[in-house]
Amino acid sequence: MDARSESQPTPMKNRTTVERKSERELVVTRTINGPARLVFEAWTKPELFKRWWVPKSTGLSLLSCEMDVRVGGKYRLVFSHPAAPEPMAFYGTYLEVTPHSRLVWTNDEAGDAGQVSTVTFEEKAGKTLVVLHDLYPSKEALDAAIASGSTGDGTDETFDQLDEFVVTLAASAGRS
Amino acid sequence: MVQHATARLDASFAALSDATRRGVLEQLGRADASITDLAEKFHMTLTGMKKHVGVLERAGLVSTEKVGRVRTCKLGPRRLEDETAWIEWYRQLWDARFDALDQVVEELKRKEKVDGRKK
Numbered sequence: 001m002d003a004r005s006e007s008q009p010t011p012m013k014n015r016t017t018v019e020r021k022s023e024r025e026l027v028v029t030r031t032i033n034g035p036a037r038l039v040f041e042a043w044t045k046p047e048l049f050k051r052w053w054v055p056k057s058t059g060l061s062l063l064s065c066e067m068d069v070r071v072g073g074k075y076r077l078v079f080s081h082p083a084a085p086e087p088m089a090f091y092g093t094y095l096e097v098t099p100h101s102r103l104v105w106t107n108d109e110a111g112d113a114g115q116v117s118t119v120t121f122e123e124k125a126g127k128t129l130v131v132l133h134d135l136y137p138s139k140e141a142l143d144a145a146i147a148s149g150s151t152g153d154g155t156d157e158t159f160d161q162l163d164e165f166v167v168t169l170a171a172s173a174g175r176s
Numbered sequence: 177m178v179q180h181a182t183a184r185l186d187a188s189f190a191a192l193s194d195a196t197r198r199g200v201l202e203q204l205g206r207a208d209a210s211i212t213d214l215a216e217k218f219h220m221t222l223t224g225m226k227k228h229v230g231v232l233e234r235a236g237l238v239s240t241e242k243v244g245r246v247r248t249c250k251l252g253p254r255r256l257e258d259e260t261a262w263i264e265w266y267r268q269l270w271d272a273r274f275d276a277l278d279q280v281v282e283e284l285k286r287k288e289k290v291d292g293r294k295k
Binding site: 017019028032033036041051055058077086113139143144152 | 205251264271274276278279282285288
């Protein structure tokens with residue numbers, strides 16, 4: 001009873017926006033066609049989370065995904081990519097967990113350069129506005145992430161694969 | 177084009193797979209530095225640091241310029257001028273993610289309806 005959605009009519013596609021709000025902040029927004037409680041569920045249950053966090057087009061595989069979603073709980077994601085010499089782990093701690101409306105977590109693989117991510121879910125008429133806010137510890141940390149992630153060609157899919165990794169890797173530059 | 181992209185992908189992975197090189201990038205994000213500065217900061221020989229910088233340079237993550245006897249390193253050439261392009265690919269990444277999230281949520285909605293009918 002698990003009908004694949006390929007043949008289903010695609011619901012109206014909403015716009016994704018990204019803005020550098022300040023020297024240290026990056027904000028991503030998007031409206032999802034469903035109630036906040038389901039978006040929250042998809043964000044906090046590993047078996048659901050791993051189905052969307054790594055889009056197929058990135059060429060990445062999520063080898064493991066552990067999430068202990070409660071205040072002080074940890075998460076750990078391990079990715080592989082055909083061009084990466086070895087799997088890479090990304091991990092951190094949940095600082096705030098407010099069911100259906102708000103999650104805050106650290107990105108600890110980045111050491112001191114890691115950003116703190118806050119996502120809020122705001123439901124309106126059965127749809128949910130998702131706002132993801134990344135606060136970097138310094139202008140330099142965000143600049144470095146951008147500088148090393150830039151390719152000058154944002155439309156090429158291969159570069160997208162690279163970029164997703166580069167950004168997170170560059171963020172881990174603070175680790176000595 | 178694809179080959180070029182793949183080569184660059186490989187170069188970047190190689191460049192960033194090393195903790196020292198990631199540290200160098202972070203350092204250069206704060207300020208330009210000479211190879212000598214970097215070698216001292218990371219407790220390495222000049223030769224060792226030159227190799228690291230060479231790898232970063234080939235990946236396009238760092239550029240160097242020799243003035244007199246000093247070789248200065250800075251981030252780039254893919255630098256901040258590329259911020260707009262970077263924002264755009266980052267947007268595309270999240271767009272793809274959210275498309276997939278939409279599908280997952282859609283499926284949860286359908287499942288709820290079916291479960292609701294059963295009750």
